[in-house]
Structure formats: structure tokens, C-alpha cells
Amino acid sequence: MDRPPILNVEGVLLICLMGDLHDRVLSHLFHDLSSVMSSRRPLGVVLNIAGVTMIDGFIAHRLEELSRLSLSLGAPLVIVGMNAAAAATLVEMGLRLGDIHTARDFERGLAWLKARTREPATS
Amino acid sequence: MDDNHRALLVEVLDIEPAELLDRWLDVQSGHELAIERPRGDAPLRAQGRVIVEALRAALVTNDSVQWQDLYSLLERVAHRHAHGGATFEQTGLFLTAFKRPLFERAAVKLPPGSPLLVELLWSITVLLDDLVLRSTRTFMTERDMVIVRQRADLEELSSPVLKLWDDIIVMPLVGTLDSRRAQVVMETLLAAVEHHGASVAILDITGVQTVDTQVAQNLFRTAAAARLMGTDCIVSGIGPQIAQTIVELGIDFGNLKTRSSLSDAIRSAFSTVGLKVARTEQ
Amino acid sequence: MSAPASLSFPLVCAADLEAARVAAVRLLAPFAHGPRMLARVKTIVSELGRNVVQHGGGGTLTLALTPHAQGVALRIEALDCGPGITDVALALSPGFSTTRGLGLGLSGSRHLADRFEITAPRGGGTLVTAWVWL
Numbered sequence: 001m002d003r004p005p006i007l008n009v010e011g012v013l014l015i016c017l018m019g020d021l022h023d024r025v026l027s028h029l030f031h032d033l034s035s036v037m038s039s040r041r042p043l044g045v046v047l048n049i050a051g052v053t054m055i056d057g058f059i060a061h062r063l064e065e066l067s068r069l070s071l072s073l074g075a076p077l078v079i080v081g082m083n084a085a086a087a088a089t090l091v092e093m094g095l096r097l098g099d100i101h102t103a104r105d106f107e108r109g110l111a112w113l114k115a116r117t118r119e120p121a122t123s
Numbered sequence: 124m125d126d127n128h129r130a131l132l133v134e135v136l137d138i139e140p141a142e143l144l145d146r147w148l149d150v151q152s153g154h155e156l157a158i159e160r161p162r163g164d165a166p167l168r169a170q171g172r173v174i175v176e177a178l179r180a181a182l183v184t185n186d187s188v189q190w191q192d193l194y195s196l197l198e199r200v201a202h203r204h205a206h207g208g209a210t211f212e213q214t215g216l217f218l219t220a221f222k223r224p225l226f227e228r229a230a231v232k233l234p235p236g237s238p239l240l241v242e243l244l245w246s247i248t249v250l251l252d253d254l255v256l257r258s259t260r261t262f263m264t265e266r267d268m269v270i271v272r273q274r275a276d277l278e279e280l281s282s283p284v285l286k287l288w289d290d291i292i293v294m295p296l297v298g299t300l301d302s303r304r305a306q307v308v309m310e311t312l313l314a315a316v317e318h319h320g321a322s323v324a325i326l327d328i329t330g331v332q333t334v335d336t337q338v339a340q341n342l343f344r345t346a347a348a349a350r351l352m353g354t355d356c357i358v359s360g361i362g363p364q365i366a367q368t369i370v371e372l373g374i375d376f377g378n379l380k381t382r383s384s385l386s387d388a389i390r391s392a393f394s395t396v397g398l399k400v401a402r403t404e405q
Numbered sequence: 406m407s408a409p410a411s412l413s414f415p416l417v418c419a420a421d422l423e424a425a426r427v428a429a430v431r432l433l434a435p436f437a438h439g440p441r442m443l444a445r446v447k448t449i450v451s452e453l454g455r456n457v458v459q460h461g462g463g464g465t466l467t468l469a470l471t472p473h474a475q476g477v478a479l480r481i482e483a484l485d486c487g488p489g490i491t492d493v494a495l496a497l498s499p500g501f502s503t504t505r506g507l508g509l510g511l512s513g514s515r516h517l518a519d520r521f522e523i524t525a526p527r528g529g530g531t532l533v534t535a536w537v538w539l
Contacts, residue, residue: 023419054447057513058455084313085444087351091344093513103353104322
């Protein structure tokens, strides 16, 4: 699916990505996310990658860019559901996902975003 | 062994060979460390016969090939004993027991007190001791391999991951954490994170002997991978000795949470997931 | 199984990587492998291929099964027709990048592969080869 839908759940934008992330998908996501966020004020964005089988250096970089985009538009991005194989491979390659917060699943990601907005920003 | 002694020893071996074997097994079984088998046990007797034949051939020809055959035979015998659970004393004893019947026959063949007898006995001693040493070396190598395999099996069993509570898993680690094992540990932990959906994972290293920079690196990598999956790791069981080593080696745990005891780690984990333990009204 | 000697994929744009990834997965099928191995192979194919497209001005990716001491290996070759990498050490260092992208494409794959080589073939360009023991 080239253009995954962006859902509004409890004040948070949820995007579910599946399979191999083509450049097309990521480019569309940049575009769609910026247009949605400019009209809404979400608490944050949850990117669910539970269905994603591989994350290489390029995709990791694009995810970091996506996170910076989201922050610049006023809300943090949380990545949830990374699988064991992808995590192990990234670490083996020596890659991190920068400062992007990660959570096990949507529920926990949502809880983190809600807790963040309750506390005043410290940094 | 000089030609004369070899020839004499061959003659000694040829004196009633069946009785020679009987006497050998007798001496062997009489010892408290004997390989436990009922008297007249066929396999041990057969082993003895084959050894005597190979020894005789080597003595007669004095050919390096024949000697090599004898050594290979003894290696196989030691190999079998090792895998059968015998101790190396038992294997050594089995061979040294052979000296007795040889001495007895030599004493019959040569006049008592003759210098030749003394020299022959010494030659036999040297020969047999050498054979024992060779087979013991093989035995130890085989035993080591058995131990290595057993250790591998034990390691497989000793990385279970336990679900402590809804969001919390605990992985007690035992033994060494070399790079090979670290790989298994990481895969096991990450699989458990996926399976249980845990957001906190406690790695308890109480049972880990040594923590050096390599082990620390492995722990960091595992924790980093778990973090990518959205899970916090806590390393617990850092005793005073390991703590000292960590300081000496200048290892910086950075963001990785550490606790000295498992209970402290559990307390921290509960706090992270927002749980509290309360005393009930009694 | 009658696997062909090798499979080549022309790489002009990022979309071409898809066919190479799919083929690599199919080649793995007869060999026992877990999700880790799958992720490793796909990531190497993806990264080497992307380097060809982004930095090498296009080229080819070739997959082959080759024997090695302990069994069979999957060999992944990425040949670009660009100016080539003049400083291999620089290209292998983390953070190297001439365009966007983390630039860790080569050093990351080097850690994932069991054996890794970068050469400058006579015809020009750069050949990056990665082997994964199966």
C-alpha cells in the first residue's frame, strides 16, 4: 500500500506501515503528514511498524527526518512495534534511531505522549 | 627399547597368551579403581587381546607404521572409555595393570637377580608408561570435548526468560557471556520481548562470573536493540566484585539502568510501568 | 532445486531494488533460516543496491549461490557505473555521505555480511561484494 491512511485516535495521529518500506511510501508519508498536521493539533504521531520486515540505514535516516518534521510541526513522533529481527539488524549495523522515542505498542506509545503533554517541557 | 629386550618381550608375550589376558584382567579388576565390569567381561577381554596383538606386531617388526597402529588403537580405547564415563585413572590403571603379568613372566624366563632381568623390567616399565601417557592425553582431549558439548547443552537450558508481570520479563544469566553466548542471549531476550509484549526487561547477572569490557559491550548492544523495540532494560545482580571491576576498567553504563539486587530491579521495573505493591489488611 | 548460476538486476532507480529483494528471499527459501537471516540479507541487498542508485549513477545487482568451506553462501554483488569510490576507507567510515542518507550503507552492510569486499573492476566503476553464509 503506497499511501497508508493517517488515523486520528484519542488526539493522536496513528499510521500503520507494513512490509518493505519503499521510497514512494515514505515520500507520500512526508507529504501527507505535513498536510494533516498543519490543520490539526495532535498530541503526537504514532508510527506503527509492527508489520515492517526490514529497516536499512536509508530507512532509518528517513524515519529520523520524519521525526524532525513532526517536531517542527509541533508534536513528537513515537515509533512502536519494531520486531526483533529488525532491531537486532539495526544494532548489528551500529545504527540507532537518534532521539526518537520508541514504545512496545500503540497503547504504550499513546500513554507516553499523554504523559508528556501533562508535564511541562524540561528541555 | 633395544633389539634384545624387544625379542625377550615378544617371547614373554607368547607364553600362554590366554592366561596372560586372564591375569591382566584379574590384576585390573582387583584394584579399587577398576573399570567396573563383571569378571571375564568380553569387551574388555577383547580390547586386551587386540592390544596385545598390536603390541606384539610392533615389537616384532619395530616398524613405525606398526607402532603408529598400536598408538591409534590405544587412542580408540581411551576414546571409548571417555565416552563410556570412565575416569582417566581407570583408563591408566587398565594399562598399567598389564605390567604385572609381564613382570611375572619375565621373572620366570630369566634367572632371578640377573642384571638382564632388571633391565628388561625397566624397559617394560618405560614402554608401558609411555603408552599410558599417550592414551591419557587422548582421554583428556576427548573428555574436554564431552565437557564442551555438555556445557553447550547446559547453556541452552540456562537462558530461560520469565514473565514476572504483565509488562515485565526477567532473564537470569549464568556462566560466561562470551561473544557467541551474547548472540544467543540477545536473540532470546528480543524474542521474549516480542512474545510477551514486555516494556521492561531485567537482565540478572548474579550468576555471571566475569564482566569485562567485552561483556559490557554485549549487554549494551542487547539493551540498545531492546530499546529500539520500545523496551527498557535493567541490569541487576552487580555484586561488589563486579562493581569494582567495572570501576577499574572504566566501563560507563550510560543510560543503561543497573541495580545490585534483583529485588531492587523489580522495584524499579514496577515503578516504571506504574505498579505499586501494597500490604493488605490482615 | 535447480537454481540458476546467478541472477542480475539492473538498477536505475530505487524501485528496482524491490525485484532484487524478492529474488534474494526466494533464493534463501531452501535453506534453513530464521527472521534474523532474512532481515540481514534483505538489508544488505537494499543498502548495496541503494548505494548503486544514489551514489553510483545506476548499475547492476547480482545474486548467486556459491560454495564455501562450511557449505553454501549467498553472494551479493553491486556494481555501479559511476566514477567509483576513490577513497574506500572514507566510504567505509560511519557517517560518510555525499548526498542525503545516513551514508552508513556500506559500513552497516560490512558488519552484517560474513565477508565483504570493495574492488575497482577493470571496466570502471565500483564493485561491492558481500557474502552471507547460509
